[in-house]
Amino acid sequence: MNNPVMPKPHQILDIIRETNLEYTFRIETDMRPQHGQFFQLSLPRVGECPISVSNFGEGWMEFTIRSVGKVTDQLFSLQPGDELFVRGPYGKGWPIDELRGKHLVVVAGGTGVSPVRSLLNKCAAEPDFVKSVDLICGYKNEDCILFRPDLRRWAEKFRAIYTLDSQVCEGWETGLVTTHISKVPFDSFGDDYAVIIVGPPVMMHFCGLECKKLGIPDEKIWVSFERKMSCAVGKCGHCRIDETYVCLEGPVFNYTVAKDLLD
Amino acid sequence: MGYRLSYPEADELFRKLSAEYEIYAPKLFEKQGRYSDTDIVRYDRVKRAEEIVWDRKSDFSAKEVVSPITQTIFYFTEDEYRESRTGAKKLLIFLRPCDINAFEHQDKIYLENGGIADVFYQRVRDRVRFVLMECTEGWDTCFCVSMGANRTNDYSAAVRRDENGLLFSVPDPELAPHFAGNREEPFEVRFIEQNDFTVEIPEIPNKDVLNKLKKHPMWQEFNDRCISCGSCTVACSTCTCFTTVDKIYDENAHAGERRRVAASCQVAGFDCMAGGHEFRTTAADRMRYRVLHKVHDYKARFGDFHMCVGCGRCSARCPKFISFPATINKMAAAIKEIVAAERQ
Numbered sequence: 135m136n137n138p139v140m141p142k143p144h145q146i147l148d149i150i151r152e153t154n155l156e157y158t159f160r161i162e163t164d165m166r167p168q169h170g171q172f173f174q175l176s177l178p179r180v181g182e183c184p185i186s187v188s189n190f191g192e193g194w195m196e197f198t199i200r201s202v203g204k205v206t207d208q209l210f211s212l213q214p215g216d217e218l219f220v221r222g223p224y225g226k227g228w229p230i231d232e233l234r235g236k237h238l239v240v241v242a243g244g245t246g247v248s249p250v251r252s253l254l255n256k257c258a259a260e261p262d263f264v265k266s267v268d269l270i271c272g273y274k275n276e277d278c279i280l281f282r283p284d285l286r287r288w289a290e291k292f293r294a295i296y297t298l299d300s301q302v303c304e305g306w307e308t309g310l311v312t313t314h315i316s317k318v319p320f321d322s323f324g325d326d327y328a329v330i331i332v333g334p335p336v337m338m339h340f341c342g343l344e345c346k347k348l349g350i351p352d353e354k355i356w357v358s359f360e361r362k363m364s365c366a367v368g369k370c371g372h373c374r375i376d377e378t379y380v381c382l383e384g385p386v387f388n389y390t391v392a393k394d395l396l397d
Numbered sequence: 398m399g400y401r402l403s404y405p406e407a408d409e410l411f412r413k414l415s416a417e418y419e420i421y422a423p424k425l426f427e428k429q430g431r432y433s434d435t436d437i438v439r440y441d442r443v444k445r446a447e448e449i450v451w452d453r454k455s456d457f458s459a460k461e462v463v464s465p466i467t468q469t470i471f472y473f474t475e476d477e478y479r480e481s482r483t484g485a486k487k488l489l490i491f492l493r494p495c496d497i498n499a500f501e502h503q504d505k506i507y508l509e510n511g512g513i514a515d516v517f518y519q520r521v522r523d524r525v526r527f528v529l530m531e532c533t534e535g536w537d538t539c540f541c542v543s544m545g546a547n548r549t550n551d552y553s554a555a556v557r558r559d560e561n562g563l564l565f566s567v568p569d570p571e572l573a574p575h576f577a578g579n580r581e582e583p584f585e586v587r588f589i590e591q592n593d594f595t596v597e598i599p600e601i602p603n604k605d606v607l608n609k610l611k612k613h614p615m616w617q618e619f620n621d622r623c624i625s626c627g628s629c630t631v632a633c634s635t636c637t638c639f640t641t642v643d644k645i646y647d648e649n650a651h652a653g654e655r656r657r658v659a660a661s662c663q664v665a666g667f668d669c670m671a672g673g674h675e676f677r678t679t680a681a682d683r684m685r686y687r688v689l690h691k692v693h694d695y696k697a698r699f700g701d702f703h704m705c706v707g708c709g710r711c712s713a714r715c716p717k718f719i720s721f722p723a724t725i726n727k728m729a730a731a732i733k734e735i736v737a738a739e740r741q
Contacts, residue, residue, distance in 0.1 A: 137480055137516045138513050138515075138516070139470070139515075139516070140471075140478060140480065141478065143476065177643075178471075178473040178475075178476055178477075178478060178643070178653070178655075179473055179643050179644075179645045179650070179651075179653045180643055181641065181642070181643045182641055183671060200671075200672065202671045202672035202673075203671030203672065204671075205671070206671060217476060219476075219478070334674070335674065335676075360670060361668065361670065362667070362668050362669060362670045364639065364640050364641045364660070365515075365639075365641070367511055367513045367515075368506070368510040368511030368513065369506060369507060369510065369511075369513075369515050369637070369639070370638060370639050370640065370641070370660070371506075371637060371638030371639070371660070371662070372638065372640070372660070372667060372668060374690070374694070376607070376689070376693075376694045376697065377694045377695070377697035377698035378698075379510070379511065381511075382510070382511040394604045394607075394608060396608050396611055397668065397676035397677060397686075
């Protein structure tokens with residue numbers, strides 16, 4: 135019987151140190167997830183945890199992991215050539231057809247940049263995919279900055295605002311991402327745009343309020359949720375909010391749905 | 398037509414059945430209760446008909462036969478995963494109508510939700526046959542009638558216990574030959590039509606009312622009363638949530654197993670993510686989450702019935718005497734209050 139929770143081994147091709155706490159693991163695989171989907175990473179004898187795909191290409195896939203839990207701590211002791219067990223992909227990713235041909239606004243904070251990274255790379259690589267990209271990307275401080283090479287590349291292709299929450303740093307704005315949303319030229323987009331918000335729960339909450347203040351309709355906004363999960367296939371119950379399972383219907387939700395999902 | 402069996406005859410039947418079936422039923426475990434000198438009734442294998450407990454509601458539900466509190470799902474040796482194995486015999490479970498209806502909800506989650514069937518549940522569930530224990534009186538914590546879970550047609554056999562022994566009806570042709578030759582006697586199963594306690598099942602008209610209900614002061618009471626022990630969810634016949642836990646064997650860190658362990662939304666940390674962020678931080682939040690799942694969220698997702706079957710085990714097991722049916726009635730009142738305020 136094909137067991138949906140049986141993890142499969144994949145060789146680690148590379149480990150990229152993003153910050154002291156965050157590493158990106160590149161594994162060998164032919165799987166092609168949707169942008170914004172996630173996998174269960176599994177270490178035999180340690181456990182499993184849900185991690186979103188932070189990038190993928192021909193024959194490889196990347197996960198950017200913050201060392202904050204039992205499983206993730208153990209992951210950091212792995213070396214290239216070791217095997218990483220994964221199962222997936224799970225959940226619904228970014229709605230590619232809804233975004234195609236529109237002006238895209240992406241507001242991302244901290245590790246929340248991971249789930250939207252492959253999509254931003256697609257936008258950068260395929261100039262015809264969207265009309266324009268406004269990227270607001272925020273980190274707590276200089277030590278928390280992820281994906282520096284991507285940030286440089288994206289700045290050349292997109293209108294980009296990079297900001298640190300409280301630290302003053304050359305080349306970076308200061309202040310929470312929320313404070314920069316009003317700088318996006320929404321007036322010039324007409325009706326033809328979509329907004330992606332992804333980051334810590336508090337950040338997404340206040341970004342949602344800020345968008346409301348700016349008169350952005352809920353249906354134009356897309357968010358990605360992070361929740362505790364044990365199975366990722368709608369059985370374990372940890373990620374449920376009301377009648378919604380984040381692992382099945384999410385992690386990406388339209389804001390019309392997401393705003394009513396009170397845990 | 399049914400079959401009349403004395404206890405010795407039933408024992409002989411059980412003995413014959415055991416070649417093909419493992420028989421599970423509520424069984425008394427002396428001195429294993431929560432308090433000193435108290436007993437407990439829970440599901441286990443029985444060999445003799447007299448082992449079956451009739452005069453008490455089992456403290457724990459029949460779900461444990463199919464999805465135990467803890468079970469090994471994978472074994473590891475170094476970096477190899479091997480799926481755990483399971484038995485081959487069919488399982489005959491003696492249980493009441495509410496418990497059979499509870500399995501319908503277990504099936505929804507484990508076999509249907511997300512279009513994915515859970516292998517570890519299915520491999521046992523496929524072998525299960527139900528023997529309905531006729532239940533016409535119930536107990537003081539029961540409210541199955543209010544929940545519409547007092548009746549069922551989903552059984553291979555039904556059984557009544559009376560002063561003359563056991564009376565079976567056996568609609569399942571697979572099981573019927575085993576009963577042939579016993580004395581025939583008319584038997585029509587009866588179901589309980591009224592419990593001592595009646596529950597008003599609330600209807601939540603929309604998300605707005607739902608979210609107002611979540612913030613209603615009615616939940617605050619549980620910050621003082623509920624100790625977040627999770628006894629209710631362990632005893633619940635419809636709770637399915639679990640967590641996955643890896644264990645390394647003491648003597649050899651290269652070998653171990655992955656276990657599925659029952660998890661409770663009532664225990665702090667159920668929603669805690671790596672990094673420490675938690676959404677429901679109070680006993681009131683967690684109580685509200687459980688109650689709404691049982692009498693709103695589940696039905697909103699799957700349509701037909703509320704998840705709660707009114708078995709009342711949660712109330713019976715609560716060390717703080719929190720009554721689940723009374724809580725549903727309080728919720729019904731709170732919803733009326735919210736809806737009335739909206740109309741004004």
